[in-house]
Amino acid sequence: MNEQEIVGWLRETDETRLEELWKRADNTRKKNVGDAVHLRGLIEISNHCTRSCGYCGLRAQNTKIERYRMEPDEILECANKAKEFGYGTVVMQSGEDLAIASGWVAALIRRIKEETGLAVTLSLGEREEQELTRWKNAGADRYLLRFETSNRALFDKIHPPLGEKPCDRIALLKQLKHLGFETGSGALIGIPGQSYEDLARDIMLFAELGLDMIGCGPYIPHPETPLASEMETALAGGDETQVPNTELMAYKVIALARLVCPRANIPSTTAIATLNPARGREFGLERGANVVMPNLTPVKYRALYEIYPGKACITETADACAACLRGRIESIGRQVGTGRGDSMNYLLRS
Ligand code: 5AD
Numbered sequence: 257m258n259e260q261e262i263v264g265w266l267r268e269t270d271e272t273r274l275e276e277l278w279k280r281a282d283n284t285r286k287k288n289v290g291d292a293v294h295l296r297g298l299i300e301i302s303n304h305c306t307r308s309c310g311y312c313g314l315r316a317q318n319t320k321i322e323r324y325r326m327e328p329d330e331i332l333e334c335a336n337k338a339k340e341f342g343y344g345t346v347v348m349q350s351g352e353d354l355a356i357a358s359g360w361v362a363a364l365i366r367r368i369k370e371e372t373g374l375a376v377t378l379s380l381g382e383r384e385e386q387e388l389t390r391w392k393n394a395g396a397d398r399y400l401l402r403f404e405t406s407n408r409a410l411f412d413k414i415h416p417p418l419g420e421k422p423c424d425r426i427a428l429l430k431q432l433k434h435l436g437f438e439t440g441s442g443a444l445i446g447i448p449g450q451s452y453e454d455l456a457r458d459i460m461l462f463a464e465l466g467l468d469m470i471g472c473g474p475y476i477p478h479p480e481t482p483l484a485s486e487m488e489t490a491l492a493g494g495d496e497t498q499v500p501n502t503e504l505m506a507y508k509v510i511a512l513a514r515l516v517c518p519r520a521n522i523p524s525t526t527a528i529a530t531l532n533p534a535r536g537r538e539f540g541l542e543r544g545a546n547v548v549m550p551n552l553t554p555v556k557y558r559a560l561y562e563i564y565p566g567k568a569c570i571t572e573t574a575d576a577c578a579a580c581l582r583g584r585i586e587s588i589g590r591q592v593g594t595g596r597g598d599s600m601n602y603l604l605r606s
């Protein structure tokens with residue numbers, strides 16, 4: 257698909273045509289990755305962050321949140337729970353927390369691998385190549401780092417560099433892939449100042465990078481961030497080029513991501529479930545997605561990991577999310593995946 261065709265779908269409003277898009281995405285998903293829905297247990301290990309992203313509630317300047325960092329034993333307890341629930345993977349995510357030292361993470365990875373044998377995914381932000389290598393050697397399998405937007409000027413605006421060091425997530429993604437990680441990325445949908453062409457190029461970049469995993473969700477304004485007020489202006493302005501941060505736009509991106517990267521693992525994300533708690537997860541799974549990420553974070557920390565307000569599953573326990581998602585998967589005639597659920601793209605590459 258070229259940029260024009262993708263923009264055409266992103267701007268499509270005709271319901272019959274959209275049904276066609278959903279069907280094409282769903283068939284492509286079925287043919288390439290099957291009916292299994294893989295579960296990834298998400299552990300939000302720290303909400304400390306040194307960065308100043310314009311969109312994210314964990315940004316360093318937000319003094320209104322209480323900060324936490326989980327202890328290794330607490331994290332291990334979550335990983336053991338993941339195993340008990342039949343998840344094949346744990347995802348450890350945090351803000352860009354420089355107090356999370358590379359040796360600390362490496363030791364943690366080793367313990368999780370030894371005690372549970374689960375696949376380990378890291379989502380710890382932009383880190384040094386040395387650290388990434390060390391984590392790979394310790395047994396980490398996958399790394400997630402969204403590039404957020406392929407529009408360089410927009411990215412620089414919403415993601416100021418840290419000190420002198422320029423920041424190039426696309427180069428880092430290539431490095432991750434080179435190090436042998438199953439590599440995941442994705443974009444935010446409806447950032448103020450994001451055009452339809454920008455978003456189309458994001459989707460084309462998924463294919464160019466040959467991503468193994470693609471996670472996308474609508475941008476949800478957080479009141480304690482600078483971008484939130486811009487969103488009001490962007491929407492009130494009636495700007496025809498601005499991508500809306502809607503549920504529908506998120507499904508279009510999932511469907512198009514599936515069409516350009518047929519073998520990738522694509523989650524139906526929490527941000528979509530936040531916009532539509534009743535049916536969002538299911539719609540995502542029926543429009544191209546094949547993964548969900550149940551939250552394993554202990555309840556006392558969940559509310560503190562508020563990257564955006566109203567985040568789904570903030571009061572539920574790990575047990576509740578496990579049961580909830582199984583039920584949702586079965587309600588649409590799909591099965592819960594067994595095993596690690598590695599990306600088909602990665603398996604064929606290596
Ligand atoms: N709305 C939606 N998604 C957000 N993220 C961060 N802040 C927000 C927000 N306000 C997403 C980013 C990040 C991922 C972990 O969460 O895309 O990469």
Ligand code: FES
Nearest residue numbers: 569572576577580
């Ligand atoms: Fe957490 Fe449904 S996934 S309550």
